[in-house]
Amino acid sequence: MTLRTIAGETGLAVTTVSRALSNDPRIAATTRALVAETAERLGYVPDRAAQRLRTGRTKVIQVLLNLDHEFLSFTHELLGGLSEALAGTGYSVTLFPDILERDRLTAVRQIVEGRLGDGIIFNRTEPFDTRVRYLTEQGFPFVCHGRTEFSVPHPSVDYDNEAFARIAIQRLLAHGRTRPLMILPPARYTFSQHLRWGAVAAARDAGITIELPDEITLDTPQDQAADWMRQRLARSDRPDGVICVGEVAALITMAACADNGLQIGRDIDVVAKRASGVFDLLRPRIDALTEDLRETGRAMGDILLRSLAGEDPTGLQVLLAPGTDFRQDA
Amino acid sequence: MTLRTIAGETGLAVTTVSRALSNDPRIAATTRALVAETAERLGYVPDRAAQRLRTGRTKVIQVLLNLDHEFLSFTHELLGGLSEALAGTGYSVTLFPDILERDRLTAVRQIVEGRLGDGIIFNRTEPFDTRVRYLTEQGFPFVCHGRTEFSVPHPSVDYDNEAFARIAIQRLLAHGRTRPLMILPPARYTFSQHLRWGAVAAARDAGITIELPDEITLDTPQDQAADWMRQRLARSDRPDGVICVGEVAALITMAACADNGLQIGRDIDVVAKRASGVFDLLRPRIDALTEDLRETGRAMGDILLRSLAGEDPTGLQVLLAPGTDFRQDA
DNA sequence: GTGGGTAATTAAAACGTTATAAACACCCGA
DNA sequence: TCGGGTGTTTATAACGTTTTAATTACCCAC
Known part of the structure; x- marks a missing residue:
């Protein structure tokens, strides 16, 4: 079930099918409709590996996961919000086990050099975080939970x-x-x-x-x-x-x-x-x-998507205010 | 930084380099050593997309994640144990958001038909779980948390x-x-x-x-x-x-x-x-x-790896006993 | 009717890897 | 000298996609 299958079925060339599926205006509207219909009927689903090999884009978001210490329910809620924000975008969330004790840069380096993802999410940010500096230098998209004190702005989500x-x-x-x-x-x-x-x-x-x-x-x-x-x-x-x-x-x-x-x-x-x-x-x-962790996850996903879309990082900071829905004396 | 780079550097053919790196005995030991040294020196890391396109193996384990309800700390501990078991194997853990309310099969189907992973992990197993039946029929590797009542044995980890x-x-x-x-x-x-x-x-x-x-x-x-x-x-x-x-x-x-x-x-x-x-x-x-959830995660990872290696599913069931480390009256 | 422009489609190449089959060099026995 | 092994290496094709450049068909003005 590949582009070739659809090409054979419709009598079109593979290139045309590929273009039609990405809604390229160079392809006639009628052809696009035909291809879309055929793909739907045959249950075509593009091969991510092939796409990735060709384009270099992995459609993967890597989340650095601290295995040792983490606040109760932190992981679950944050990942939930993140998945929510990324739903329907074609991006998938992959966990990258992170041993914070060792060199803080190794995990990030591995991901960037090995092209293991299109973007990185991490937390426990430091004022002069080496990961932030490295990723900024490399121009690699990321969002971190927590701010730094660098003068150059970078995507981040933080709780006040x-x-x-x-x-x-x-x-x-x-x-x-x-x-x-x-x-x-x-x-x-x-x-x-x-x-x-x-x-x-x-x-x-x-x-x-x-x-x-x-x-x-x-x-x-x-x-x-x-x-x-x-x-x-x-x-x-x-x-x-x-x-x-x-x-x-x-x-x-x-x-x-x-x-x-x-x-x-x-x-x-x-x-x-x-x-x-x-x-x-x-x-x-x-x-x-x-502190709404699900909202935090959503915001991080949202920010990262906008960053991946090439938006200027200057506007990509979110600061979430403490919620005051319950007071003892209320 | 590809196989071609190493081939150029050593004067060998790409095929030879590929074989040497996978320790193929057909390649002379001296050549293997040379290639290994060169790869190390140049910091070569294989392109997962290309490997995957060629071999069909994704090196990805998909974890079905219930976003709605989950026991406190369930996600974090289980994922931690899983990552531990998979560390160093080249497999990465990817979360697949699962809406249990809808058709229980859709998520699993998407993964299998789209070849989104080499194995699946999920929980909340039912006595005659449609996912277990489907995956068994398809011969797709998986481990579930919880048992079924099917007569044919399948990989599972459960708490007693x-x-x-x-x-x-x-x-x-x-x-x-x-x-x-x-x-x-x-x-x-x-x-x-x-x-x-x-x-x-x-x-x-x-x-x-x-x-x-x-x-x-x-x-x-x-x-x-x-x-x-x-x-x-x-x-x-x-x-x-x-x-x-x-x-x-x-x-x-x-x-x-x-x-x-x-x-x-x-x-x-x-x-x-x-x-x-x-x-x-x-x-x-x-x-x-x-109930040791970290151990559960480790066991699931272990079982899945063995299942991926082609081991017979008959022996791949784990039942964890309740731990009795604390009693009120102790 | 011929050249030039536009709209639509297509052929071919490339991404980096591995598998198949073929080639090469070498030594041995006849 | 030659055929046949053995041990080592290599050329080629293929996986499924996207991109670049080329091709075709068609219409219009001159």
């Missing part, structure tokens, strides 16, 4: 973590809390800086200080982080409010509260980043600001 | 849900609970039957009955399921034990208990299927049996 931190502080203040704590992602990631700035600025404006421990991060192994938090909340100088940047962090905090006999809403308050419906099931219910 | 249900009942009995409740997956899936059989058999052996409501399933929208459970536990004839087949179900149950003032361990007991580290963070801690 600075706003998240600021609003979270304000909500704790509204409950009379003045000694907040927040566990940050590892400092090398850009969004860690954003969180820090937002929190520090909001705290300074309110005349309070925020505790940002540097012996522990969001990537600390779960049991270790849980131990740390339990011990931290056991001390008399414990924080009276905790900002949780993610669902696992929220669960860790809630477990630590329970283990120390602290009642959320009375002894301590929690504001968390919410990324799935799970939060509705937690008791006590906690204050949360939403 | 029957054992899970049986052990769960026994654990509840050990706590003196005699009126257990379990919410099942939709009845059309095979693993729903396994859960049912295991639970019913264990209950019968103990001389008790188990409540298996059929107006609600694991796929019921979360808020609706939460409402149902809250109301169910509010009635005086409420169950004294709940078996939760998944993490979301466990959270729903715990929320309903909290909302009704029921204390787990005193008024009611819960046994759940655990698939991630999240459970360690829930308070009160609940009894759980582990």
